[in-house]
Amino acid sequence: MTDVTETPAPTRLRRILDSDLFYAFRTSPVALISALVTMFLILSAVFAPLIATTNPFDPASLNLMNGFTPPMEPNAFTGENFLLGTDDQGRDVFSTILYGMRISLFVGVTAVVFAMVLGIVLGLLAGYFGGWTDTIIMRAADVQLTFPSILVAMLIFGIAKGITPIEYRDQMAIWVLILAIGLSDWVQFARVVRGATMVEKGKDYVAAAHLIGRPSFAIMIRHILPNVLSPVLVIATISLALAIIAEATLSFLGIGAPPTQPSLGTLIRIGQQFLFSGEWWILFFPACTLLALALSVNLLGDWLRDALNPRLK
């Protein structure tokens, strides 16, 4: 007789907490801090309407006489106080940053999801079918890789802007931005997915699925995709940081989010005009926020890549 110790089936939470990944996370100060900062920034962007003292996108709420108020000092005309000061239109910089971060994050996340979906689909097709499909897709990817992605984004943005009627440009700007960043970013997803797919498709489980007559489409989605997802997640995280920076760059150059609905990049562009005249806060605070956001997401992505790479253990 052997003693059988009844071990209760571990709950999902338990399994996560016991996993190698969580252990690596728990013991890495960089990961902890960057995750905290990222969470904090994302939450403050999501709950911006509750936190912000004013709604900077509502022109009716602005008082021009509040313009150029320094941080924590009462305005010379109205006597109002602003935590981080105001910009040239009398917009509270603190509220504008929160709302601007929403635009930045929304554009970043949506663009990455778009790039990811596009990249995965094309990568799966290229890796699974090989031959001409592979050649066409991957050569297109190679061509696109020879251009810096910001240039590709500017090109796409320019074309899209050219074909949208002037009336709708401001409304469409955000979506055009997403399209431009997404299209300039799909290549790395496609390359990674294609590589992994080529490895996976030679394995026995794929052959078995073939044998029982599963259609190619089902094999790609149900069998191969789950096994190639973990490198995709790493790229997605790092891409998010890059997409946020790309959006800020485009907006800084004046071809992104419109000034009436500023993103962090637009705020930096507006603030840059006042750098020489001593109104530093209009530029400084949005720039710091962008730095914190991009850096923490990037560090998180870096850590995830290291943690998921067995060769580094």
Next chain:
Amino acid sequence: MHTYLCSAALVAVLAAPAFAADFKFAVTTDPQTMDPHAVNSAPVLGFLNNVYEGLVRRGKDMSIEPSLAASWEPIGNGEGWRFNLRRGVTFHDGAEFNADDVIFSYERASHEAADVRSWFAPVSSVVKVDDFTVDIMTSAPNPIFPDSIANWMMMDSGWAEANGAARPDKESGNYATLNANGTGTFRITAREPDLRTVLEPFGGWWDTAEHNITRAELTPIQNSATAMSALISGDVDFINPVPIQDITRLQQNPDVNVIQGVEARVIMLGFDQQAGAAESGQGASDLFLDARAREAVAKAVNVPAILQTIMRGNAAVASQLVSPAMRGFSEAVTPYAHDPEGARALIEEAGIAGSTVNFKCPNNRYLNDESVCQAVTSMLAQVGLEPVLNAMPVQNYWPELRADNFDMYLLGWSPGTLDAEHPIRFLGSTPNGEKKLGSWNFGGYSNARVDELLPRIQSEIDDGKRQKMLDEVATIISDEVAYVPMYVQPLVWGARSNIALTQRPDNFFILRWVTVN
């Protein structure tokens, strides 16, 4: 010894550009065209005054002086003016300037395709008397006619016809859009739109050169902070304008001079006042047909606040379409008072609360134009309208206005004649292609009494009677809120301290008065 010689030669080569007066200047708006008849706007005309010349020109104090016409006198009892042309003047390509070029330039500039045709509204015909005498006949006596044609530039008929540019084309452009052949101080040696335009002195110029420039390069820099850095670091010798917010800082810099003045330009809001013409896309068209709606805007806009913050106290409130420095300025009208309560009441009364207002604005034409438009947007939102601001570069802006794609727009007007009659002709008259009137009256404002008074103002010789009529027009335009004049734009130029130059109130930067020390 050999090495020593070599390095001496090298030093000489390196030092050479410093002696040859190479002058670089930057402006916010690139001149849209090199065609002097295609676009009637200051960036174009101001720049082309260095390349082309008219029969008369304006001096440093804006006074009219002989240019391609050596002298002129009225004909009979005010039937017209006789111009005696200067002899021995050649165009940049060597062709001789004579009466045929004047006739050609008249036909070209008064053609339907020309943006400047309103200048010739008083003209009935232009007659060649001999090769160097031209009579310009006016339909009524016109005492200020010579003052009104300083920007009418002469183009060589042979050159224009040979290059298929006999008529201007403001939309798609032709040979004259990118090339120039004037009689002026400088000729264009390279033209890359929005990138750079290079000028070199014209050796065969008829007048004595006052400048010492051997090469001038114009670079458009849209970002004001970039332009500032370029000036401070010495990458450019001159910028126009200096961003208002940076005046104080720049004044403290010993390497740079800030040249300030009051420009003749009044910044105003215009409205679409033609039934059915507005295309706001949201069904708000014809909103401003109602004078109450226009008056509500006039009351809603807090001009002193805009001047206090965005313009930082560097501009004066305007009461009418011209600044107080202009001839014929009317004392009869006062600026609209800021009255948000009154504005709200008018909007309720007119039943337009919550209406979408399609507000068009340039973002590289006037000082802080986009900021001002944003401020106006929030002021209108506060009194119950729903303005949608759409700011764009001038290249897109003028076509948008010509296509009537607006409910409200921002415009700056600087009268080329320095006279209150000028904006009435361009902005106050009912648009009339045949009579060449109202060519910049984008909103289609129309008042029969204004139309009736304009020709009488033009031909009146008695200053007192003329002023009375100007007062009446100013009052009508103010009472009907045809436009909402906001402020007189300040003129702020920045130059390296080794540059001597002359600033004119029309904001034209004339290179022939520039000396590089």
